Amino acid sequence: MTAYYTHPTFLAHEMGPAHPECPQRLAAIHDHLTRKGLMALLDVREPTEVSDAAILRAHSVEHLDRLVAASPTDRPYQGLDPDTTMNHHTLRASYLAAGAVVGAVDAVLTERQRNAFCAVRPPGHHAERNTPMGFCFLNNIAIAAHHALAEYELKRILIVDFDVHHGNGTEEIFADDDRVLMVSTFEHALYPFSGDIPLGNNMVNVPLAAYSDGQAMRRAVTEHWLPAIERFRPELVLISAGFDAHREDDLSHLMWSDLDYAWISQQLVQIATQHCNGRIVSSLEGGYAIQALARSVGHHVDALLGG
Template sequence: MTTTAYFSHPDCLAHDMGPGHPECPERLDAINDRLHASGLMDALIWHEPPLATAEQMALAHTHAHLENLLLHHTRLVAASGEDRGALSYLDPDTAMNPRTWDAVRRAAGAAIAATDAVMRGEAENAFCAVRPPGHHACHDRAMGFCLVNNVALASKYALEHHGLERVAIVDFDVHHGNGTEDIVAGDPRILMVGFYQHPFYPHGGSTSGAANVLNLPVAAYTKGPAIRAMVEAQWLPRLDAFAPQMLFVSAGFDAHREDDLGQLGLVEDDYRWITQQIKAVARRHAGGRIVSCLEGGYNLSALGRSVEVHVRELAGLS
Protein backbone atom coordinates (compact mmCIF):
# COMPACT_ATOMS: atom_id res chain seq x y z
CA MET A 1 0.00 0.00 0.00
CA THR A 2 1.16 3.51 -0.87
CA THR A 3 0.52 6.50 1.39
CA THR A 4 -1.75 8.87 -0.51
CA ALA A 5 -2.78 12.30 0.74
CA TYR A 6 -6.18 13.76 -0.19
CA PHE A 7 -6.60 17.54 -0.33
CA SER A 8 -10.00 19.20 -0.49
CA HIS A 9 -11.89 22.04 1.18
CA PRO A 10 -15.53 23.16 1.59
CA ASP A 11 -14.63 26.52 -0.01
CA CYS A 12 -14.30 24.67 -3.32
CA LEU A 13 -18.00 23.82 -3.13
CA ALA A 14 -19.00 27.48 -2.78
CA HIS A 15 -17.77 28.49 -6.25
CA ASP A 16 -20.92 28.33 -8.40
CA MET A 17 -21.30 29.59 -11.98
CA GLY A 18 -25.07 29.29 -12.07
CA PRO A 19 -27.82 26.74 -12.77
CA GLY A 20 -27.01 24.30 -15.53
CA HIS A 21 -23.30 25.06 -15.71
CA PRO A 22 -21.42 21.76 -16.10
CA GLU A 23 -18.53 22.84 -13.84
CA CYS A 24 -20.70 22.66 -10.75
CA PRO A 25 -20.24 22.03 -7.00
CA GLU A 26 -21.93 18.65 -7.36
CA ARG A 27 -18.78 17.37 -9.07
CA LEU A 28 -16.95 17.32 -5.73
CA ASP A 29 -19.97 15.82 -3.99
CA ALA A 30 -19.96 12.98 -6.55
CA ILE A 31 -16.28 12.30 -5.91
CA ASN A 32 -16.50 12.43 -2.13
CA ASP A 33 -19.67 10.32 -2.05
CA ARG A 34 -18.02 7.66 -4.21
CA LEU A 35 -14.83 7.56 -2.17
CA HIS A 36 -16.77 7.29 1.10
CA ALA A 37 -19.18 4.65 -0.23
CA SER A 38 -16.31 2.52 -1.53
CA GLY A 39 -14.40 2.78 1.76
CA LEU A 40 -11.40 4.23 -0.06
CA MET A 41 -11.56 7.52 1.81
CA ASP A 42 -10.63 5.69 5.02
CA ALA A 43 -7.26 4.76 3.50
CA LEU A 44 -6.32 8.33 2.55
CA ILE A 45 -4.59 11.02 4.60
CA TRP A 46 -7.08 13.91 4.59
CA HIS A 47 -5.83 17.51 4.50
CA GLU A 48 -7.63 20.85 4.31
CA PRO A 49 -5.39 23.13 2.23
CA PRO A 50 -4.43 26.68 3.10
CA LEU A 51 -5.18 29.70 0.93
CA ALA A 52 -2.47 30.23 -1.67
CA THR A 53 -0.73 33.58 -1.49
CA ALA A 54 -0.43 36.10 -4.32
CA GLU A 55 3.31 35.44 -4.36
CA GLN A 56 2.74 31.72 -4.88
CA MET A 57 0.17 32.23 -7.65
CA ALA A 58 2.54 34.68 -9.36
CA LEU A 59 4.84 31.76 -10.09
CA ALA A 60 2.49 30.99 -12.99
CA HIS A 61 0.54 34.20 -13.57
CA THR A 62 1.05 37.89 -14.16
CA HIS A 63 0.30 40.32 -11.38
CA ALA A 64 -2.18 42.03 -13.71
CA HIS A 65 -4.18 38.80 -14.08
CA LEU A 66 -4.28 38.18 -10.34
CA GLU A 67 -5.24 41.80 -9.68
CA ASN A 68 -8.06 41.49 -12.21
CA LEU A 69 -9.45 38.44 -10.39
CA LEU A 70 -9.27 40.29 -7.08
CA LEU A 71 -10.99 43.32 -8.64
CA HIS A 72 -13.88 41.16 -9.87
CA HIS A 73 -14.13 39.63 -6.40
CA THR A 74 -14.08 42.99 -4.62
CA ARG A 75 -16.77 44.44 -6.88
CA LEU A 76 -18.98 41.38 -6.48
CA VAL A 77 -18.79 41.44 -2.69
CA ALA A 78 -19.41 45.19 -2.60
CA ALA A 79 -22.48 44.85 -4.81
CA SER A 80 -23.92 41.56 -3.64
CA GLY A 81 -22.40 40.58 -0.31
CA GLU A 82 -22.41 36.80 0.03
CA ASP A 83 -25.17 36.18 -2.55
CA ARG A 84 -23.85 33.08 -4.30
CA GLY A 85 -26.15 33.75 -7.26
CA ALA A 86 -24.37 37.00 -8.20
CA LEU A 87 -21.96 36.49 -11.09
CA SER A 88 -19.19 38.41 -12.81
CA TYR A 89 -18.08 36.96 -16.16
CA LEU A 90 -14.43 36.64 -17.17
CA ASP A 91 -15.28 35.02 -20.52
CA PRO A 92 -18.51 33.50 -21.92
CA ASP A 93 -17.90 30.21 -20.07
CA THR A 94 -16.14 31.40 -16.92
CA ALA A 95 -17.64 33.41 -14.08
CA MET A 96 -16.97 34.33 -10.49
CA ASN A 97 -19.44 34.52 -7.64
CA PRO A 98 -18.63 36.14 -4.27
CA ARG A 99 -17.08 32.89 -3.00
CA THR A 100 -14.97 32.08 -6.06
CA TRP A 101 -11.84 33.92 -4.95
CA ASP A 102 -11.58 31.75 -1.83
CA ALA A 103 -12.16 28.61 -3.91
CA VAL A 104 -9.44 29.65 -6.36
CA ARG A 105 -6.95 30.20 -3.56
CA ARG A 106 -7.88 26.90 -1.85
CA ALA A 107 -7.42 24.99 -5.11
CA ALA A 108 -4.03 26.58 -5.73
CA GLY A 109 -3.15 26.14 -2.06
CA ALA A 110 -4.01 22.45 -2.29
CA ALA A 111 -1.60 21.92 -5.18
CA ILE A 112 1.16 23.70 -3.27
CA ALA A 113 0.46 22.01 0.06
CA ALA A 114 0.33 18.62 -1.67
CA THR A 115 3.72 19.34 -3.23
CA ASP A 116 5.11 20.18 0.20
CA ALA A 117 3.63 17.03 1.77
CA VAL A 118 5.03 14.76 -0.91
CA MET A 119 8.43 16.44 -0.90
CA ARG A 120 8.61 16.13 2.90
CA GLY A 121 7.83 12.42 2.64
CA GLU A 122 4.53 12.68 4.51
CA ALA A 123 2.89 10.84 1.60
CA GLU A 124 4.24 9.21 -1.53
CA ASN A 125 1.61 10.89 -3.68
CA ALA A 126 -1.45 13.12 -3.41
CA PHE A 127 -4.78 13.83 -5.07
CA CYS A 128 -6.36 17.28 -4.95
CA ALA A 129 -10.15 17.18 -5.24
CA VAL A 130 -10.54 20.87 -5.91
CA ARG A 131 -12.34 23.31 -8.16
CA PRO A 132 -12.26 25.49 -10.12
CA PRO A 133 -10.00 23.49 -12.44
CA GLY A 134 -6.89 25.09 -13.90
CA HIS A 135 -5.38 23.77 -17.11
CA HIS A 136 -6.99 26.35 -19.45
CA ALA A 137 -5.82 29.30 -17.33
CA CYS A 138 -2.99 31.06 -19.19
CA HIS A 139 -0.30 33.18 -17.60
CA ASP A 140 -2.32 36.35 -18.20
CA ARG A 141 -5.99 35.35 -18.38
CA ALA A 142 -8.77 33.04 -17.26
CA MET A 143 -10.70 30.87 -19.71
CA GLY A 144 -12.58 27.61 -20.08
CA PHE A 145 -13.86 27.35 -16.46
CA CYS A 146 -10.28 27.94 -15.20
CA LEU A 147 -8.95 30.97 -13.31
CA VAL A 148 -5.57 29.92 -11.86
CA ASN A 149 -3.47 27.06 -13.20
CA ASN A 150 -3.00 24.79 -10.20
CA VAL A 151 -0.70 22.22 -11.82
CA ALA A 152 1.50 24.74 -13.60
CA LEU A 153 2.10 26.80 -10.46
CA ALA A 154 2.75 23.68 -8.36
CA SER A 155 5.33 22.49 -10.88
CA LYS A 156 7.05 25.87 -10.77
CA TYR A 157 6.84 25.83 -6.97
CA ALA A 158 8.56 22.43 -6.79
CA LEU A 159 11.42 23.76 -8.90
CA GLU A 160 11.81 27.09 -7.11
CA HIS A 161 11.16 26.07 -3.50
CA HIS A 162 12.25 22.44 -3.30
CA GLY A 163 15.33 22.61 -5.47
CA LEU A 164 14.21 20.07 -8.06
CA GLU A 165 15.79 20.24 -11.49
CA ARG A 166 13.24 18.37 -13.60
CA VAL A 167 9.48 17.87 -13.23
CA ALA A 168 6.89 16.48 -15.63
CA ILE A 169 3.24 17.35 -16.20
CA VAL A 170 0.87 14.70 -17.56
CA ASP A 171 -2.51 15.93 -18.86
CA PHE A 172 -5.20 13.40 -19.83
CA ASP A 173 -8.19 15.76 -19.98
CA VAL A 174 -10.23 15.59 -23.20
CA HIS A 175 -9.45 19.26 -23.84
CA HIS A 176 -6.03 20.62 -24.76
CA GLY A 177 -4.27 22.04 -21.69
CA ASN A 178 -3.55 25.27 -23.53
CA GLY A 179 -3.03 27.28 -20.36
CA THR A 180 -0.45 24.87 -19.02
CA GLU A 181 1.34 24.83 -22.36
CA ASP A 182 1.29 28.63 -22.43
CA ILE A 183 2.94 28.78 -19.00
CA VAL A 184 5.56 26.02 -19.31
CA ALA A 185 6.49 26.08 -23.02
CA GLY A 186 10.21 26.70 -23.42
CA ASP A 187 11.11 25.90 -19.80
CA PRO A 188 13.64 23.04 -20.12
CA ARG A 189 13.09 22.06 -16.48
CA ILE A 190 9.50 20.97 -17.25
CA LEU A 191 8.29 18.30 -19.66
CA MET A 192 4.57 18.39 -20.51
CA VAL A 193 2.91 15.40 -22.15
CA GLY A 194 -0.77 15.16 -22.99
CA PHE A 195 -3.43 14.10 -25.45
CA TYR A 196 -6.61 15.91 -26.39
CA GLN A 197 -9.54 15.63 -28.75
CA HIS A 198 -9.00 17.69 -31.91
CA PRO A 199 -10.61 19.65 -33.41
CA PHE A 200 -12.31 20.68 -30.18
CA TYR A 201 -12.26 23.39 -27.51
CA PRO A 202 -10.09 25.47 -27.13
CA HIS A 203 -9.74 24.96 -30.89
CA GLY A 204 -6.17 26.14 -31.39
CA GLY A 205 -4.42 22.86 -30.64
CA SER A 206 -0.83 22.62 -29.50
CA THR A 207 0.86 25.53 -31.26
CA SER A 208 3.90 26.45 -29.17
CA GLY A 209 6.28 24.12 -31.01
CA ALA A 210 8.31 24.00 -27.81
CA ALA A 211 10.75 21.13 -27.42
CA ASN A 212 9.53 20.46 -23.87
CA VAL A 213 5.87 19.92 -24.88
CA LEU A 214 4.39 16.74 -26.35
CA ASN A 215 0.64 17.34 -26.70
CA LEU A 216 -0.93 14.82 -29.06
CA PRO A 217 -4.22 15.47 -30.90
CA VAL A 218 -6.60 12.55 -31.30
CA ALA A 219 -9.78 12.31 -33.34
CA ALA A 220 -13.28 12.17 -31.88
CA TYR A 221 -14.47 8.68 -30.96
CA THR A 222 -10.94 7.40 -30.29
CA LYS A 223 -11.15 4.61 -27.71
CA GLY A 224 -8.93 3.20 -25.01
CA PRO A 225 -6.76 0.77 -27.02
CA ALA A 226 -5.59 3.53 -29.36
CA ILE A 227 -4.88 5.87 -26.45
CA ARG A 228 -2.88 3.16 -24.67
CA ALA A 229 -0.81 2.51 -27.79
CA MET A 230 -0.08 6.22 -28.12
CA VAL A 231 0.95 6.48 -24.46
CA GLU A 232 3.30 3.52 -24.81
CA ALA A 233 4.82 4.70 -28.09
CA GLN A 234 5.17 8.42 -27.36
CA TRP A 235 4.56 9.47 -23.75
CA LEU A 236 6.56 6.84 -21.93
CA PRO A 237 9.80 7.09 -23.96
CA ARG A 238 9.82 10.88 -23.53
CA LEU A 239 9.13 10.65 -19.82
CA ASP A 240 11.82 8.03 -19.26
CA ALA A 241 14.37 9.99 -21.28
CA PHE A 242 13.57 13.13 -19.27
CA ALA A 243 13.73 11.27 -15.91
CA PRO A 244 11.54 13.68 -13.91
CA GLN A 245 12.14 14.04 -10.19
CA MET A 246 8.41 14.63 -9.58
CA LEU A 247 5.25 14.23 -11.67
CA PHE A 248 2.19 16.46 -11.72
CA VAL A 249 -1.07 15.25 -13.24
CA SER A 250 -3.87 17.30 -14.76
CA ALA A 251 -6.49 14.66 -14.06
CA GLY A 252 -9.44 15.38 -16.31
CA PHE A 253 -12.02 12.62 -16.68
CA ASP A 254 -14.10 14.10 -19.51
CA ALA A 255 -12.57 11.73 -22.09
CA HIS A 256 -14.90 9.12 -20.56
CA ARG A 257 -17.38 7.70 -23.05
CA GLU A 258 -20.32 8.83 -20.88
CA ASP A 259 -19.21 12.47 -20.71
CA ASP A 260 -21.20 14.89 -22.86
CA LEU A 261 -18.41 17.51 -22.94
CA GLY A 262 -16.16 15.22 -24.95
CA GLN A 263 -16.37 12.65 -27.70
CA LEU A 264 -13.65 10.16 -26.76
CA GLY A 265 -14.29 6.63 -25.57
CA LEU A 266 -12.31 5.96 -22.40
CA VAL A 267 -13.67 3.84 -19.56
CA GLU A 268 -12.62 3.39 -15.95
CA ASP A 269 -10.10 0.68 -16.75
CA ASP A 270 -8.33 3.04 -19.14
CA TYR A 271 -7.89 5.57 -16.32
CA ARG A 272 -6.60 2.78 -14.10
CA TRP A 273 -4.05 1.78 -16.75
CA ILE A 274 -2.92 5.37 -17.39
CA THR A 275 -2.47 5.89 -13.65
CA GLN A 276 -0.42 2.69 -13.45
CA GLN A 277 1.90 4.01 -16.17
CA ILE A 278 2.31 7.38 -14.45
CA LYS A 279 2.99 5.68 -11.15
CA ALA A 280 5.58 3.37 -12.74
CA VAL A 281 7.44 6.34 -14.23
CA ALA A 282 7.37 8.05 -10.83
CA ARG A 283 8.74 4.92 -9.16
CA ARG A 284 11.55 4.63 -11.72
CA HIS A 285 12.71 8.22 -11.57
CA ALA A 286 11.04 10.26 -8.81
CA GLY A 287 10.82 8.11 -5.70
CA GLY A 288 7.10 7.70 -6.43
CA ARG A 289 6.39 11.43 -6.05
CA ILE A 290 3.10 12.43 -7.77
CA VAL A 291 0.66 15.28 -7.23
CA SER A 292 -2.60 14.87 -9.16
CA CYS A 293 -5.16 17.68 -9.45
CA LEU A 294 -8.74 17.41 -10.68
CA GLU A 295 -9.47 19.10 -13.99
CA GLY A 296 -12.56 18.16 -16.06
CA GLY A 297 -15.18 15.44 -15.83
CA TYR A 298 -18.85 16.42 -16.00
CA ASN A 299 -20.94 13.25 -16.01
CA LEU A 300 -21.27 12.90 -12.26
CA SER A 301 -21.54 9.11 -12.15
CA ALA A 302 -18.64 8.55 -14.55
CA LEU A 303 -16.58 11.16 -12.71
CA GLY A 304 -17.03 9.48 -9.34
CA ARG A 305 -16.18 6.04 -10.71
CA SER A 306 -13.16 7.29 -12.66
CA VAL A 307 -11.69 9.26 -9.77
CA GLU A 308 -12.13 6.21 -7.55
CA VAL A 309 -10.01 4.00 -9.83
CA HIS A 310 -7.41 6.78 -10.25
CA VAL A 311 -7.06 7.34 -6.50
CA ARG A 312 -7.27 3.63 -5.74
CA GLU A 313 -4.35 3.05 -8.09
CA LEU A 314 -2.38 5.93 -6.58
CA ALA A 315 -2.95 4.37 -3.15
CA GLY A 316 -1.92 0.90 -4.33
CA LEU A 317 -5.27 -0.60 -3.41
CA SER A 318 -6.42 -1.96 -6.77
Protein backbone atom coordinates (compact mmCIF):
# COMPACT_ATOMS: atom_id res chain seq x y z
CA MET A 1 0.00 0.00 0.00
CA THR A 2 1.13 3.55 -0.71
CA ALA A 3 0.28 6.24 1.84
CA TYR A 4 -0.41 9.81 0.72
CA TYR A 5 0.01 12.58 3.28
CA THR A 6 -1.48 16.01 2.86
CA HIS A 7 -3.26 18.67 4.94
CA PRO A 8 -5.53 21.70 4.30
CA THR A 9 -3.09 23.98 6.16
CA PHE A 10 -0.54 23.41 3.36
CA LEU A 11 -2.85 25.51 1.16
CA ALA A 12 -3.06 28.34 3.69
CA HIS A 13 0.69 29.06 3.65
CA GLU A 14 1.14 31.78 1.02
CA MET A 15 4.18 33.88 0.17
CA GLY A 16 2.46 36.60 -1.84
CA PRO A 17 0.83 37.09 -5.24
CA ALA A 18 2.81 35.66 -8.17
CA HIS A 19 5.13 33.68 -5.89
CA PRO A 20 5.92 30.43 -7.78
CA GLU A 21 5.72 28.30 -4.61
CA CYS A 22 1.96 28.69 -4.40
CA PRO A 23 -0.98 26.67 -3.01
CA GLN A 24 -2.24 25.95 -6.55
CA ARG A 25 0.64 23.48 -6.92
CA LEU A 26 -0.94 21.09 -4.45
CA ALA A 27 -4.44 21.64 -5.79
CA ALA A 28 -3.27 20.69 -9.30
CA ILE A 29 -1.56 17.56 -8.00
CA HIS A 30 -4.69 16.55 -6.12
CA ASP A 31 -6.92 17.12 -9.19
CA HIS A 32 -4.60 15.20 -11.49
CA LEU A 33 -4.28 12.20 -9.17
CA THR A 34 -8.05 12.15 -8.76
CA ARG A 35 -8.71 12.40 -12.50
CA LYS A 36 -6.25 9.62 -13.24
CA GLY A 37 -7.88 7.32 -10.70
CA LEU A 38 -4.69 7.19 -8.64
CA MET A 39 -6.07 8.97 -5.56
CA ALA A 40 -8.59 6.16 -5.03
CA LEU A 41 -5.70 3.68 -4.81
CA LEU A 42 -3.82 5.64 -2.14
CA ASP A 43 -4.17 5.46 1.64
CA VAL A 44 -4.81 9.19 2.20
CA ARG A 45 -3.73 10.45 5.63
CA GLU A 46 -3.51 13.74 7.51
CA PRO A 47 -0.25 14.33 9.34
CA THR A 48 0.20 15.57 12.89
CA GLU A 49 2.67 18.31 13.81
CA VAL A 50 6.28 17.27 14.27
CA SER A 51 7.68 17.55 17.80
CA ASP A 52 10.27 20.16 18.71
CA ALA A 53 12.56 17.32 19.80
CA ALA A 54 12.45 15.85 16.28
CA ILE A 55 13.14 19.26 14.70
CA LEU A 56 16.09 19.82 17.00
CA ARG A 57 17.91 16.73 15.74
CA ALA A 58 18.34 18.54 12.40
CA HIS A 59 18.17 22.23 13.37
CA SER A 60 19.64 24.42 16.08
CA VAL A 61 17.62 25.84 18.95
CA GLU A 62 18.42 29.30 17.55
CA HIS A 63 16.87 28.35 14.21
CA LEU A 64 13.64 27.13 15.77
CA ASP A 65 13.45 30.10 18.16
CA ARG A 66 13.92 32.46 15.21
CA LEU A 67 11.06 30.86 13.26
CA VAL A 68 8.72 30.93 16.24
CA ALA A 69 9.60 34.57 16.98
CA ALA A 70 9.17 35.56 13.32
CA SER A 71 5.77 33.89 12.90
CA PRO A 72 3.39 36.81 12.27
CA THR A 73 -0.09 37.29 13.65
CA ASP A 74 -1.29 39.59 10.87
CA ARG A 75 0.95 41.02 8.12
CA PRO A 76 3.38 38.62 6.35
CA TYR A 77 6.96 38.63 7.64
CA GLN A 78 9.71 38.94 5.01
CA GLY A 79 12.73 39.40 7.22
CA LEU A 80 14.04 35.80 7.10
CA ASP A 81 15.02 35.71 3.43
CA PRO A 82 13.71 37.72 0.46
CA ASP A 83 12.15 34.61 -1.19
CA THR A 84 10.88 32.96 1.96
CA THR A 85 7.95 34.82 3.51
CA MET A 86 5.93 33.72 6.52
CA ASN A 87 2.22 34.33 6.87
CA HIS A 88 0.28 33.39 9.98
CA HIS A 89 -0.22 29.80 8.73
CA THR A 90 3.40 29.17 7.75
CA LEU A 91 4.72 27.94 11.08
CA ARG A 92 1.93 25.41 11.52
CA ALA A 93 2.25 24.31 7.86
CA SER A 94 5.98 23.78 8.44
CA TYR A 95 5.35 21.67 11.54
CA LEU A 96 2.77 19.63 9.61
CA ALA A 97 5.03 19.22 6.56
CA ALA A 98 7.86 17.83 8.66
CA GLY A 99 5.28 15.85 10.64
CA ALA A 100 4.04 14.26 7.42
CA VAL A 101 7.48 12.96 6.47
CA VAL A 102 8.18 11.76 10.02
CA GLY A 103 4.75 10.08 10.14
CA ALA A 104 5.41 8.44 6.78
CA VAL A 105 8.71 7.05 8.09
CA ASP A 106 6.82 5.57 11.05
CA ALA A 107 4.22 4.10 8.68
CA VAL A 108 6.71 2.35 6.39
CA LEU A 109 8.89 1.12 9.27
CA THR A 110 6.14 -0.18 11.55
CA GLU A 111 3.02 -0.83 9.49
CA ARG A 112 2.25 -2.64 6.33
CA GLN A 113 2.68 0.52 4.26
CA ARG A 114 5.19 -0.20 1.53
CA ASN A 115 5.95 3.41 0.68
CA ALA A 116 4.57 6.93 0.96
CA PHE A 117 4.34 10.24 -0.85
CA CYS A 118 4.05 13.47 1.13
CA ALA A 119 2.32 16.26 -0.83
CA VAL A 120 3.56 19.04 1.42
CA ARG A 121 4.25 22.77 1.48
CA PRO A 122 6.51 24.40 2.45
CA PRO A 123 9.32 22.32 0.93
CA GLY A 124 12.48 21.69 2.95
CA HIS A 125 15.74 20.82 1.22
CA HIS A 126 17.29 24.32 1.20
CA ALA A 127 16.79 24.83 4.95
CA GLU A 128 20.13 24.45 6.71
CA ARG A 129 20.73 23.72 10.38
CA ASN A 130 20.65 27.46 11.14
CA THR A 131 19.16 29.03 8.03
CA PRO A 132 15.70 29.20 6.45
CA MET A 133 16.08 29.97 2.72
CA GLY A 134 14.83 29.20 -0.78
CA PHE A 135 11.12 28.78 0.15
CA CYS A 136 12.13 26.37 2.98
CA PHE A 137 11.81 26.76 6.78
CA LEU A 138 12.30 23.26 8.21
CA ASN A 139 14.24 20.55 6.38
CA ASN A 140 11.50 17.93 6.20
CA ILE A 141 13.67 15.14 4.79
CA ALA A 142 16.57 15.78 7.16
CA ILE A 143 14.24 15.78 10.18
CA ALA A 144 12.70 12.50 8.99
CA ALA A 145 16.10 10.92 8.36
CA HIS A 146 17.28 11.86 11.86
CA HIS A 147 14.02 10.48 13.24
CA ALA A 148 14.61 7.14 11.49
CA LEU A 149 18.22 7.00 12.73
CA ALA A 150 17.30 7.83 16.32
CA GLU A 151 14.02 5.99 16.80
CA TYR A 152 14.63 2.87 14.69
CA GLU A 153 18.41 2.66 15.00
CA LEU A 154 18.82 2.34 11.26
CA LYS A 155 22.41 2.37 10.12
CA ARG A 156 22.14 3.19 6.44
CA ILE A 157 19.66 5.69 5.00
CA LEU A 158 19.73 6.74 1.36
CA ILE A 159 18.60 10.29 0.59
CA VAL A 160 17.88 10.95 -3.08
CA ASP A 161 17.40 14.54 -4.26
CA PHE A 162 16.37 15.08 -7.89
CA ASP A 163 15.08 18.63 -7.49
CA VAL A 164 16.68 20.93 -10.07
CA HIS A 165 18.19 23.02 -7.28
CA HIS A 166 21.02 21.63 -5.16
CA GLY A 167 19.79 20.38 -1.76
CA ASN A 168 22.27 22.48 0.16
CA GLY A 169 20.44 22.19 3.47
CA THR A 170 20.30 18.41 3.50
CA GLU A 171 23.92 18.22 2.40
CA GLU A 172 25.02 20.58 5.17
CA ILE A 173 23.09 18.65 7.84
CA PHE A 174 24.46 15.23 6.84
CA ALA A 175 27.94 15.98 5.44
CA ASP A 176 30.34 13.26 6.65
CA ASP A 177 27.60 11.40 8.57
CA ASP A 178 28.34 7.87 7.40
CA ARG A 179 24.87 6.63 8.32
CA VAL A 180 23.54 8.59 5.34
CA LEU A 181 24.36 8.40 1.65
CA MET A 182 23.01 11.36 -0.31
CA VAL A 183 22.83 11.20 -4.09
CA SER A 184 21.66 14.17 -6.12
CA THR A 185 21.44 15.77 -9.51
CA PHE A 186 20.93 19.49 -9.98
CA GLU A 187 21.48 22.22 -12.52
CA HIS A 188 24.77 24.02 -12.02
CA ALA A 189 25.25 26.93 -11.82
CA LEU A 190 21.78 27.75 -10.53
CA TYR A 191 20.39 28.76 -7.13
CA PRO A 192 21.78 28.14 -4.50
CA PHE A 193 25.04 27.92 -6.52
CA SER A 194 26.48 25.13 -4.35
CA GLY A 195 27.04 21.40 -4.73
CA ASP A 196 29.80 21.34 -7.33
CA ILE A 197 32.27 20.60 -4.54
CA PRO A 198 30.71 17.99 -2.20
CA LEU A 199 30.90 18.76 1.53
CA GLY A 200 31.55 15.14 2.55
CA ASN A 201 32.57 11.69 1.33
CA ASN A 202 28.97 10.49 1.75
CA MET A 203 27.75 12.91 -0.94
CA VAL A 204 27.36 11.89 -4.59
CA ASN A 205 26.65 15.21 -6.29
CA VAL A 206 26.15 15.25 -10.05
CA PRO A 207 25.89 18.79 -11.43
CA LEU A 208 24.11 18.98 -14.79
CA ALA A 209 24.68 21.69 -17.39
CA ALA A 210 21.90 24.08 -18.37
CA TYR A 211 19.79 22.79 -21.28
CA SER A 212 20.85 19.17 -20.76
CA ASP A 213 18.04 16.65 -21.21
CA GLY A 214 16.81 13.51 -19.50
CA GLN A 215 19.52 11.40 -21.12
CA ALA A 216 22.15 13.30 -19.13
CA MET A 217 20.17 12.62 -15.96
CA ARG A 218 19.82 8.92 -16.83
CA ARG A 219 23.58 8.67 -17.34
CA ALA A 220 24.19 10.41 -14.00
CA VAL A 221 21.92 7.93 -12.23
CA THR A 222 23.37 4.87 -13.95
CA GLU A 223 27.04 5.82 -13.78
CA HIS A 224 27.25 7.73 -10.49
CA TRP A 225 24.28 6.97 -8.24
CA LEU A 226 23.73 3.25 -8.76
CA PRO A 227 27.28 1.99 -8.02
CA ALA A 228 27.41 4.05 -4.79
CA ILE A 229 23.95 2.83 -3.73
CA GLU A 230 24.92 -0.77 -4.49
CA ARG A 231 27.91 -0.49 -2.13
CA PHE A 232 25.86 1.31 0.55
CA ARG A 233 22.91 -1.15 0.71
CA PRO A 234 20.28 1.25 2.13
CA GLU A 235 17.76 0.20 4.78
CA LEU A 236 15.39 3.04 3.87
CA VAL A 237 15.10 5.36 0.86
CA LEU A 238 14.05 8.98 1.37
CA ILE A 239 13.39 11.16 -1.66
CA SER A 240 13.47 14.94 -1.98
CA ALA A 241 11.15 14.88 -4.98
CA GLY A 242 11.38 18.15 -6.88
CA PHE A 243 9.86 18.37 -10.33
CA ASP A 244 11.40 21.67 -11.47
CA ALA A 245 13.92 20.13 -13.90
CA HIS A 246 10.94 19.71 -16.25
CA ARG A 247 11.36 21.36 -19.63
CA GLU A 248 8.18 23.39 -19.06
CA ASP A 249 9.48 24.83 -15.76
CA ASP A 250 10.63 28.46 -15.95
CA LEU A 251 12.72 28.38 -12.79
CA SER A 252 15.44 26.29 -14.42
CA HIS A 253 16.95 25.30 -17.74
CA LEU A 254 16.98 21.51 -17.66
CA MET A 255 14.90 19.67 -20.23
CA TRP A 256 13.44 16.64 -18.49
CA SER A 257 10.12 15.21 -19.70
CA ASP A 258 7.22 13.53 -17.94
CA LEU A 259 8.71 10.18 -18.90
CA ASP A 260 12.05 11.03 -17.34
CA TYR A 261 10.22 11.39 -14.02
CA ALA A 262 8.58 8.03 -14.62
CA TRP A 263 11.99 6.50 -15.34
CA ILE A 264 13.80 7.88 -12.31
CA SER A 265 10.88 6.92 -10.06
CA GLN A 266 10.91 3.36 -11.36
CA GLN A 267 14.67 3.16 -10.79
CA LEU A 268 14.21 4.22 -7.17
CA VAL A 269 11.39 1.74 -6.62
CA GLN A 270 13.66 -0.98 -8.00
CA ILE A 271 16.52 0.03 -5.69
CA ALA A 272 14.20 0.00 -2.67
CA THR A 273 12.76 -3.37 -3.65
CA GLN A 274 16.23 -4.83 -3.99
CA HIS A 275 17.65 -3.47 -0.72
CA CYS A 276 14.92 -2.64 1.79
CA ASN A 277 11.56 -4.31 1.10
CA GLY A 278 10.51 -1.39 -1.08
CA ARG A 279 10.60 1.12 1.79
CA ILE A 280 10.45 4.62 0.29
CA VAL A 281 9.29 7.90 1.78
CA SER A 282 9.11 10.60 -0.86
CA SER A 283 8.41 14.25 -0.13
CA LEU A 284 7.53 17.08 -2.49
CA GLU A 285 10.13 19.81 -2.93
CA GLY A 286 9.98 22.09 -6.03
CA GLY A 287 8.07 22.10 -9.32
CA TYR A 288 6.52 25.31 -10.58
CA ALA A 289 5.06 24.61 -14.03
CA ILE A 290 1.77 23.61 -12.51
CA GLN A 291 0.44 21.17 -15.11
CA ALA A 292 3.85 19.59 -15.73
CA LEU A 293 4.24 19.25 -11.96
CA ALA A 294 0.90 17.50 -11.62
CA ARG A 295 1.61 15.09 -14.49
CA SER A 296 5.12 14.31 -13.24
CA VAL A 297 3.89 13.65 -9.70
CA GLY A 298 1.31 11.36 -11.32
CA HIS A 299 4.11 9.29 -12.86
CA HIS A 300 6.02 9.30 -9.57
CA VAL A 301 3.02 8.13 -7.54
CA ASP A 302 2.17 5.56 -10.19
CA ALA A 303 5.67 4.10 -9.79
CA LEU A 304 5.27 4.02 -5.98
CA LEU A 305 1.94 2.23 -6.36
CA GLY A 306 3.63 -0.38 -8.55
CA GLY A 307 6.45 -0.86 -6.01
